[in-house]
Amino acid sequence: MSAVRDRLQQFLAFGSLIAIFLFFSIASSSFLNYSNVTSILFSTVVIGLLALGTTFVIITSGIDLSIGTGMTLCAVMSGVLIVNTGLPVWLGVLGTILFGGLIGFVNGFNVSFLGIPPFIATLAMMLVAQGLALVISDSTPIYFNDEPGYIAISTGHLLGVDFPNAVLVLAVATVIAAVVLNRTILGRYTYSIGSNEEATALSGISVRKWKLAIYTLAGLFTGLAGVMISARLASAQPGTGIGYELQAIAAVVIGGTSLAGGKGSIVGTLIGALIISVLNNGLQIMSIPQEWQNVILGAVILVAVYADMARKRSSTV
Numbered sequence: 001m002s003a004v005r006d007r008l009q010q011f012l013a014f015g016s017l018i019a020i021f022l023f024f025s026i027a028s029s030s031f032l033n034y035s036n037v038t039s040i041l042f043s044t045v046v047i048g049l050l051a052l053g054t055t056f057v058i059i060t061s062g063i064d065l066s067i068g069t070g071m072t073l074c075a076v077m078s079g080v081l082i083v084n085t086g087l088p089v090w091l092g093v094l095g096t097i098l099f100g101g102l103i104g105f106v107n108g109f110n111v112s113f114l115g116i117p118p119f120i121a122t123l124a125m126m127l128v129a130q131g132l133a134l135v136i137s138d139s140t141p142i143y144f145n146d147e148p149g150y151i152a153i154s155t156g157h158l159l160g161v162d163f164p165n166a167v168l169v170l171a172v173a174t175v176i177a178a179v180v181l182n183r184t185i186l187g188r189y190t191y192s193i194g195s196n197e198e199a200t201a202l203s204g205i206s207v208r209k210w211k212l213a214i215y216t217l218a219g220l221f222t223g224l225a226g227v228m229i230s231a232r233l234a235s236a237q238p239g240t241g242i243g244y245e246l247q248a249i250a251a252v253v254i255g256g257t258s259l260a261g262g263k264g265s266i267v268g269t270l271i272g273a274l275i276i277s278v279l280n281n282g283l284q285i286m287s288i289p290q291e292w293q294n295v296i297l298g299a300v301i302l303v304a305v306y307a308d309m310a311r312k313r314s315s316t317v
Helices: 003-027 034-059 067-084 090-112 118-137 148-155 165-183 185-195 197-202 207-233 244-254 268-286 292-317
Strands: none
Touching: 003 165, 003 268, 034 118, 034 165, 034 185, 034 207, 034 244, 034 268, 067 090, 067 118, 067 148, 067 207, 090 118, 090 148, 090 207, 148 165, 148 207, 165 185, 165 207, 165 268, 185 197, 185 207, 197 207, 244 268, 268 292
16 A cells, blocks of 8 residues: 555656646746756756765655755865866766765764764764865866866767766666665665664664665765766856755655655656756746745645655554
């Protein structure tokens, strides 16, 4: 019965995405064209990558508020490695992703081994990452204009496919995340910890070790998002990233992952990320003021959370 409810939740989320897309297509003649659709997909890449990692964390009933500024710090680190230090692009990209993993590792260590609540631990990391990004970059952008290979990671077209590489990267990352969540021990323990952490520990599973792995995994996705956004902008902007954590968390919740833990899916998260991107894009095209865009996005999140609460109540009856 629970599986049926989860499928219904995904179906409703997908139906909402189609309805929103159709609405903006009818409301604005400039919404449904190749350039704008590409822009929506570009926006989905960054939110989607952050949301993929956050899905694992939230399924454990945790939270990660540092992914937005962590992404910014990773972008700056990419500039330092490739532009300032002169490392080859592939090595700089690898170093950036691993640096993101290090941020996640610190978060996981603070949560799992020091017992700091996830909200506090990742809030502190959010501030640390924001400050470090400004200090390392000296509050100035680092440009990749002389690194066309790096820029092509996001904006290039691999093998002539008529979509930016960034979209392909998101597609591959989504498949990998889905396989890890549904077909590996890490995925099974992620659900188990979120459903009942105490029972999981009593069954002999090292909850602290697996939580550390889960936060580290989220950090790796943050590092990849840092690469994609800096490659797309052809620069590492130390002021970007703030607010992305809220949009990523919103995408996860809208996609059906329960904030109480134990439930969630990668497909749902991808749908949630698309809903956020379509809403942002459509409201901007219709010249809706930013204040009202925030109101509408907040209302959508409230509806998603209420739906999750209603689903939980019905499952306990």
